[in-house]
Amino acid sequence: MDITSFLRDNNLAFPLFILSTLLFISLIFKQTKLIFSKAIKNLPPGPPRLPIIGNLHQVGDRPHVSLAKLAQSFGPLISLRFGTQHVVVASSPEAAMGILKTQDRHLSSRIVPTAFQQAPLIPHSLIWSECNQTWKSLRTLCRAELFSAKALEAHSRLREEKLGKLVDFLRREQGRVIDVEDMVFTTLFNTLSCIIFGKDLLDFEDEHGTRDELKASMHAVIEYGGRVKDVGSFFPMLERFDLHGIRKGTMKLFDKVFAYWRDIIEERRVEVNSSRWSSEQAQTFLDRMLENGFSNNQINQMVMELFVAGTNTTTSTVIWAMTELVRHKEVMSKLEEELKNKVNTEKITNFQLSKLTYLQAFIKENFRLHPPVPLLLPHMAAETCEVMNYSIPKNAKIFVNVWAMGRDAKLWDNPLSFNPERFIDSKLDFKGQDFELLPFGSGRRICPGLPSGIKSVELILASLTREFDWGLPNGEDPSKLDMDDKFGIALKRKTPLKLIFKKKQASEYA
Numbered sequence: 001m002d003i004t005s006f007l008r009d010n011n012l013a014f015p016l017f018i019l020s021t022l023l024f025i026s027l028i029f030k031q032t033k034l035i036f037s038k039a040i041k042n043l044p045p046g047p048p049r050l051p052i053i054g055n056l057h058q059v060g061d062r063p064h065v066s067l068a069k070l071a072q073s074f075g076p077l078i079s080l081r082f083g084t085q086h087v088v089v090a091s092s093p094e095a096a097m098g099i100l101k102t103q104d105r106h107l108s109s110r111i112v113p114t115a116f117q118q119a120p121l122i123p124h125s126l127i128w129s130e131c132n133q134t135w136k137s138l139r140t141l142c143r144a145e146l147f148s149a150k151a152l153e154a155h156s157r158l159r160e161e162k163l164g165k166l167v168d169f170l171r172r173e174q175g176r177v178i179d180v181e182d183m184v185f186t187t188l189f190n191t192l193s194c195i196i197f198g199k200d201l202l203d204f205e206d207e208h209g210t211r212d213e214l215k216a217s218m219h220a221v222i223e224y225g226g227r228v229k230d231v232g233s234f235f236p237m238l239e240r241f242d243l244h245g246i247r248k249g250t251m252k253l254f255d256k257v258f259a260y261w262r263d264i265i266e267e268r269r270v271e272v273n274s275s276r277w278s279s280e281q282a283q284t285f286l287d288r289m290l291e292n293g294f295s296n297n298q299i300n301q302m303v304m305e306l307f308v309a310g311t312n313t314t315t316s317t318v319i320w321a322m323t324e325l326v327r328h329k330e331v332m333s334k335l336e337e338e339l340k341n342k343v344n345t346e347k348i349t350n351f352q353l354s355k356l357t358y359l360q361a362f363i364k365e366n367f368r369l370h371p372p373v374p375l376l377l378p379h380m381a382a383e384t385c386e387v388m389n390y391s392i393p394k395n396a397k398i399f400v401n402v403w404a405m406g407r408d409a410k411l412w413d414n415p416l417s418f419n420p421e422r423f424i425d426s427k428l429d430f431k432g433q434d435f436e437l438l439p440f441g442s443g444r445r446i447c448p449g450l451p452s453g454i455k456s457v458e459l460i461l462a463s464l465t466r467e468f469d470w471g472l473p474n475g476e477d478p479s480k481l482d483m484d485d486k487f488g489i490a491l492k493r494k495t496p497l498k499l500i501f502k503k504k505q506a507s508e509y510a
């Protein structure tokens with residue numbers, strides 16, 4: 001890409017003008033130390049940089065792909081410069097292990113994206129805090145109340161109920177073309193909103209007229225948060241100016257979204273603070289947060305983070321899996337066969353799910369080719385340290401390209417073919433111990449929602465495959481299905497997955 005079109009496409013001309021002016025001023029005041037600091041020795045290899053923008057022009061709208069290509073030329077651990085920001089990218093299991101295991105303690109801090117730098121909220125963040133006391137206690141609370149075996153068991157009826165609503169809705173919609181993502185997102189969002197607030201916030205048929213506005217605001221937050229071209233984080237000296245209005249725009253959306261649960265919090269706060277309250281009455285995660293003395297800002301931040309981190313990733317996993325199922329009839333048939341042989345009750349139980357070995361292999365294969373968070377969430381170096389004998393400078397932004405590793409021919413036979421069988425007799429898992437397959441990350445920042453996310457994915461995929469026959473509308477050829485992706489907080493399909501479906505004959509599962 002040439003520089004002029006790079007600047008134009010990314011609205012960088014104005015920020016660059018401001019930057020040049022500031023640079024000039026800072027030169028005059030001899031404050032150039034920050035920008036032209038002494039070259040750091042022994043950085044990992046990387047491509048040459050341009051003045052000011054560094055390597056920004058080499059990273060397009062699909063950074064997982066551009067960074068994978070750069071890794072092919074420069075190796076499994078590369079260093080780049082995005083503006084004034086040092087960036088290090090790991091693209092092999094060895095490099096990932098160096099970052100997420102060996103140097104986990106030094107490399108698990110975060111850089112807050114501009115969208116989420118909201119002064120009253122950010123001190124209460126789990127996702128964007130460094131590994132401090134706030135982060136520790138929020139993770140502990142979430143683990144106990146949302147993700148422990150006991151919590152999962154307590155929420156299993158809710159999960160089934162929401163899935164039942166989805167299946168009922170689909171039964172009524174037979175013969176119509178549906179946007180699967182929309183349905184799955186609504187189901188997952190309501191599951192979480194019932195766990196947190198004891199209430200559905202979305203509605204398949206939008207009886208209450210709330211669905212579109214809340215959903216649109218959530219999607220817009222996600223879109224702001226997932227922006228690749230976040231000028232503020234490339235040029236920290238410009239951050240405070242919020243030149244693209246990202247921070248302001250996100251706060252407006254936050255206010256809109258928070259209004260949906262403001263009254264629920266207030267009502268419950270009165271209950272929990274009353275003298276009649278006893279801990280046995282706590283029914284929801286909100287009750288637990290209130291018992292722990294959370295302010296409204298703390299609750300809003302926590303809930304927003306759970307919705308953003310929990311619903312998009314899980315939806316994206318299911319949508320890519322459905323995409324691969326309609327593209328590979330033989331995989332679909334094997335899954336149907338397994339469900340027929342191993343599930344003989346109306347509801348699919350947790351025990352039955354644990355015996356569905358083909359489903360589990362299928363999900364691993366789906367994670368390998370379509371990890372929903374292809375670069376993990378960016379880490380930051382809290383200290384200068386060494387990985388693979390290279391120096392990682394303090395404050396560097398660190399990406400682990402799990403997408404590239406999933407497609408690396410050095411690690412997988414026929415890496416681009418979708419073949420769940422490769423996992424059938426393999427011990428390889430996605431729980432953070434096997435560094436070639438890391439859809440949830442590893443180490444202290446590993447996704448705390450893994451047990452809950454995976455339970456939802458298994459249950460939704462097993463139920464949708466068991467209940468319905470799926471296909472593309474208008475006899476479209478599955479081999480021609482658009483497989484392009486779109487980078488954001490979660491890696492989504494570029495075009496929506498529109499499918500038709502028919503209820504399976506009841507006798508098939510009698």
Ligand code: HEM
Pocket residue numbers: 126127128139192305306307309310311313314317372373376377378379439440441442444445446447448449450452453454457
């Ligand atoms: C298939 C589903 C999911 C996938 C693939 C996934 C993946 C990830 C990844 C890759 C990270 C970043 C790890 C890192 O920074 O190294 C992460 C972080 C996180 N995820 Fe998930 N996630 C999923 C579901 C969920 C669910 C259901 C929840 C909660 C309801 C959740 C909550 C979080 C939180 C709070 C963090 C931040 C952890 C921290 O910074 O310490 N995730 N997830």
